[in-house]
Amino acid sequence: MEVTMDPMFLAWSYFRRRKLQQCSDICTKILQENPYDQAAWSLKTRALTEMVYIDEIEVDQEGIAEMMLDESSIAQVARPGTSLRLPGTSQGGGPTQAVRPMTQSGRPITGFVRPSTQSGRPGTMEQAIKTPRTASTARPVTSASGRHIRLGTASMLTNPEGPFINLSRLNLAKYSQKPNLSRTLFEYIFHHENDVKNALDLAAQATEHAQFKDWWWKVQLGKCYYRLGLYREAEKQFRSALNHQEVVDTYLYLAKVYQRLDQPITALNLFKQGLDHFPGEVTLLTGIARIHEEMNNISSATEYYKDVLKQDNTHVEAIACIGSNHFYTDQPEIALRFYRRLLQMGVYNCQLYNNLGLCCFYAQQYDMTLSSFERALTLVANDEEQADVWYNIGHVAVGIGDLTLAYQCFKLALAFNNDHAEAYNNLAVLELRKGRIEQAKAFLQTAESLAPHMYEPHFNLSILSEKIGDLQSSYTAAQKSEDSFPEHVDTQQLLRQLRQHFSVL
Amino acid sequence: MPEVKSIIREVLPKQGQLHMEDVPTMVLCKPKLLPLKSVTLEKLEKMQMEAQEAVKQQELAMKELSQ
Structure with missing residues (x-):
């Protein structure tokens, strides 16, 4: 005789082994037989949540709207060293732009991308729209919630019988009274449905039911406020949660709020406060290092990264x-x-x-x-990566003096990614060596329009124009080069020379 | 250390002055280390791709149904 396992037990087992789809299927069957089985219902919400769960601390994307219509930062013109938005002044003595490539927001490219480092902070709307996608400088998404909503609707579309839980018909007040169901339900609404407003309602009612004494609900409220862009309210909730219970996550969420409010110093202090309670906590140390890196203070960022490695190698x-x-x-x-x-x-x-x-x-x-x-x-996973790899092989070819190979590599980089400004610039340099001035000029102008934050195309165009006697365009190009890299000695020399020329005339 | 300074003397060639003209040269863009992706980012991208695929297939199925 065949012995069948208890379906609920089997579902739990699947859930523990992260076979979430199977788990959810079994739960669906149980629920078909008995729609009021709370355990199965709760487990299914958990399984569905886990399928799309992403670490909320890491998710931090600013859309164009958030960036350009930003009213939450305190000082519009902040003093150097107190803001994440003017990274220009490097205090750390790190490598300059001549050695280390920059992203379009003026930061040296980092060794690691997270969802939040992807969108640099462009200065103007025009720049924001024009920014090309590369590994380090992706075009900002149109709205911070955009990606979440797209993911949410897609998960709904794939379900032929419509959504598992119909949120508009849900009696949130009833569920908020049941602590064993409300938490899984909240996570489901927040992560799977991405319906922040309903999640906020549930969290507010649940925290009321817990007589404002449950730190978990306060953190969830804070998360909802953060998603809605109400940073001060989020700060209040996280602070209050920290009063009840010291948790590393809460520190991280709170620091995220401060970073969004453009208060890196407060965030740093908070991290240090967190480290007093949780000495050697890796995530807190990483947070400090990231802030230093974003403020262009590379050497102290490296110090903190070394501390991280001492804890977790x-x-x-x-x-x-x-x-x-x-x-x-x-x-x-x-x-x-x-x-x-x-x-x-x-x-x-x-x-x-x-x-x-x-x-x-x-x-x-x-x-x-x-x-x-x-x-x-x-x-390689996509064309952009392929372009970057070919671009780097081109450098190797330049290094060994095989200029034909280098030429082909940069051409290939452009074939895979038509917006690869660095490849355009390097190709122009090679073209000029062959004496094709017009071609070189065209490439440089393309590079310039694709990546106005790089100084190389401006500088090269300036030299080229000076050589062919077009001093006026040489001067304007040199000025642009100076704007993007003020400390560049050759640009300054060139400018001085040109000014001398003009004064003689 | 003033004593040490007096010992080292500059060397000037007696005949045939050497001079160098500094000509600005074109600069290449620098080699680019590719940043590694965080787990969260990879998961996000994977999820987005899967979602896009799912939507595409759904649309295809809808088209076939309508035909």
Whole structure:
């Protein structure tokens, strides 16, 4: 005789093994037989939530609307070193733009991307719309909630019988009285349906039912307020939650609020306060390092990343950031060791092999260079990555003096990503070596319009124009170059020369 | 250390002055280390792709139904 397992037990087992779809299917069956089975109902909400769950602390995307119509920051013209929005002044003595590429918001590119580092903060609306997508500077999404809503509707579309829970017919007041159901229901509404307003209603009623003594509900209220853009209310909830119970997550959420309010110093203090309660907590240390990095204070960011590694020596973000910092401070051998460590840990993707290839080349380990790049090319996930890898191979080709190969590589980079401004610039330099001035000029102008934040195309165009005698355009281009990189000595020299010319006339 | 300074003397060539003209040269953009992606970002991108696929298939199915 066949012995069947209790379906509820089986569903739990599936849930624990993260076979969420099977778990949800069994729960659906149980619910068909008995629609009032609360355990199955609750488990199904949990399974559905887990399917689309993303760490709320990490999710932080600013849309164009949030950026341009921002009223929450306190000082519009902040003093240097107190704001995340004017990163221009580097206090850390890190590498300049001449060595380390910048993102369009004027920060050195980082070794690690998170959802929040993706959208740089463009200065003007025009720039915001025009910004090309590259690995480090993605075009900002149109609205912060946009992605969530799209994900939410998609998950609903895939369900043929309509949504599992019809939120508009749900009696939230009834559920908020039942602590064992309300939490899973809240997470379902918040993460799966992305219906922040209903989630807020439920959280407000539940926290009332708990007589305002439950820190968990306060954190959830704060999360809802944060999503709705009510940062001061969110701050109040998180603070109050911290009074009840010290939790690392709450510190992280609160710091996120302060970062959004453009108060990095307050966020730093908060992290330090958190570290008093939770000494050596990796997430708090990482938070400090990230803020330092965003404020362009690379050397102290690296210090904190090293602290992170002392606590957790498999922290991918810390290793990647320290590695890229070493690479751009002229120590590719050490960077190579960090990236090799990542490889040993099992990170296996296109980016890592690309970085290994570059480090190998600049550390003069030529035997490994091309094989690394080959692997990177086999692992690419999309055209942008492919373009970046070919762009870097082009650099290797320039390094060994094979200019034909370099030319082909940059062309390939452009074939995969038509907006690759760096490739346009380098191609222009190669074209000029061949003596094709018009072609070079066209490439430089393209690069300039694609990436106005880079100084190289402006500077090159300035030199080119000066050579062919077009002093006026040379001067304007040199000025643009100075705008994006004020400390560049060659630009200043060129400007001085041109001014002299003009005064003689 | 003033004593040390007096010991080291600058060396000037006796004949044939060497000079160098500094000509500005074109600059290449720098090699770009690609940033690694965080787990959350990877998951987000994966979810978005799956969602897009799902919607596309749904639309295809709808089209077939209407035909």
